[in-house]
Amino acid sequence: MTDALSRTDEPRAPSIVWITNPDNYDPRRHLLLQKEGSDRVNLFERNGLPVRVVHSGDLVPAWSGGAPRLYLDEEDLLDGGHAFLLSDWTWDAGIGRHVQAITRTIRAAGRVLLNDGIRDAESLGSDKLAMCHTAAALGIPVPPTVAVPFGRYARRVLTVVDRELGPGPYVVKPRAMAMGFGVLKTEGPEQLTAAVDLLAPAALGAVVQPFQENDGDVRVYVHRGKAVAVMLRRPKAGSYLANVSEGGSGASFEGDDRVRTLSERLAAGVDADYLCVDWLLTRGGPVFNEWMTVSAAYEDLPEPDRSRVAAALVTYVRDRIAAGS
Template sequence: MNDNLAEPSVPPKLVWITTPDNYDPHLQERLRRKGSERVDTLRAAGFDVRIAHSCDIVPVWNGSPRLLWEKEDLLAEYAGFLVTSWSWDPAIIRHIEAITRTIRASDCVLLTDGTRDPEVLGLDKLAMYHHAAAQGVPVPPTVSVPFGRYARRALEAVRTELPAGPYVVKPRSMAMGFGVLKADTSQHLSSTIDLLTPGGLGCLIQPHVPNDGDVRVYVHEGKVIAALLREPAGKSYLANVSRGGSGSGYEPPADVVESSERLARSLESDYLCVDWLLTGDGHVFNEWMTVSAAYEDLPEPDRRRVADALVQYIRGRLDEGARRPL
């Protein structure tokens, strides 16, 4: 048994590691003033939630894995960790990798590891497409852009492998619509590649498919429990609510329900949020996320159902981790 398991009377500990450098400082100040509904929900469920910034954490090995935060080792007591693991800055990503790998080496639980092989299938959209296609799920044709001075070699692959433009260019490992660009012509595409590749994130090119938005399907313990339709505003091409889109409840068709549940089973994930593009040819897989995915724009009672499922999932992961032998 894990000796760090708290007594039943002590609230279970959660540490949420965020990266404020991902956001404009003014947004960070608004979040500080207004708080976070997600954090409030977890605290109301009885968790002792703490917020730490990744820039303030130093991963260490000294007889055991340690995460030094000011004068404290965050791994000294048994806890669950939620880590915002994406960033536009490759140097930040490398630091976050050091944090998550240190947590995995400890007796604590990395709650954002919600899939089989999270190092590969947690954020990398190209890996997601390969995996989803192997499960018989429809995915968009995709070209991955080589690095540096070789990046333009992707243009020939686009000409032979993708339909004529427009195109969508997106980072391989990002979230919330960051860095997603629409290129209407081959010249636009070439210039977009020229601008993106020096950043070192790696990017993908796909055909821009006219769509009525996207659908996020929430799967808990193998069953779809809710779905959110996100629609772009006006002539926008991004449906993310954080980018001006709107959210509403949605009843997914049977094939999307079955495919979402099949993906969750294949990933050994008890809590998975699967995003689908809503196109004229049906639903096409876009990406998945685990506990970091937003649910706050769902209408009631779906919103409460998903929040309760998230709390149940976190409790289950903490209980499972506590039962692991040392």
């Protein structure tokens, strides 16, 4: 994914500054993931959108000289007329706080932050509980979702889960992660208790949802209010994660039109010109899972959907840069 890129030293011309967190990955996995990130860089650069890639750890956010600053060594990246793309999910609380400082500094400077593009990006950009609240208010089918309290209070979630979700099985996942990281299926209360005990010291924040039998999940790509492609993702044999990055497979999807209509409603509801919405295909119909903005992968789509989504992504980025917001 996007975090897999290595730092580059490009000329100081205005560009997309892609701020990554390679510390999210084991270095060996990091190497395997570089290709997809490089494909995205090549897409932008072929379309006249030069990219600089920098490591979040190399940046120092500040207020100095009467303005926000974002220093890369001696250079203030906010001086260059750049747009920014920030990989903002992480399993590390320290990195998360630093990324938050970078995000707020870019916003304070009035620069284009491409992975915002959504109403209330601070809470809706990655928080799965906030997504469920918002989607449900728009009439979207969402799963029952219970947030886990912190530290020594974490087990208080168990009574609520038993009452609201039943005896299991359950899915436990971090509230603000991606790519299937930390998603755990637990069969019943004992396993759920152990999962909560292990998660609580990590300070990630987690949610519990019922595990729903499904035929895979679909990702709908919405641009300018219209679904432009739908990808069906299925887990590999014996697995419960459909993420392609975790061994699942992707293919074009021509089925249930409800996922298209519901995805378009969501995009309009959160004021997103470009939104990628994931759904579980359950026996009762599609159920909302989560959404992403420009960081969502499209490279596993077959043609012509792949080219259609790539064109939509480039158009979206150009529009945001041209608008300056």
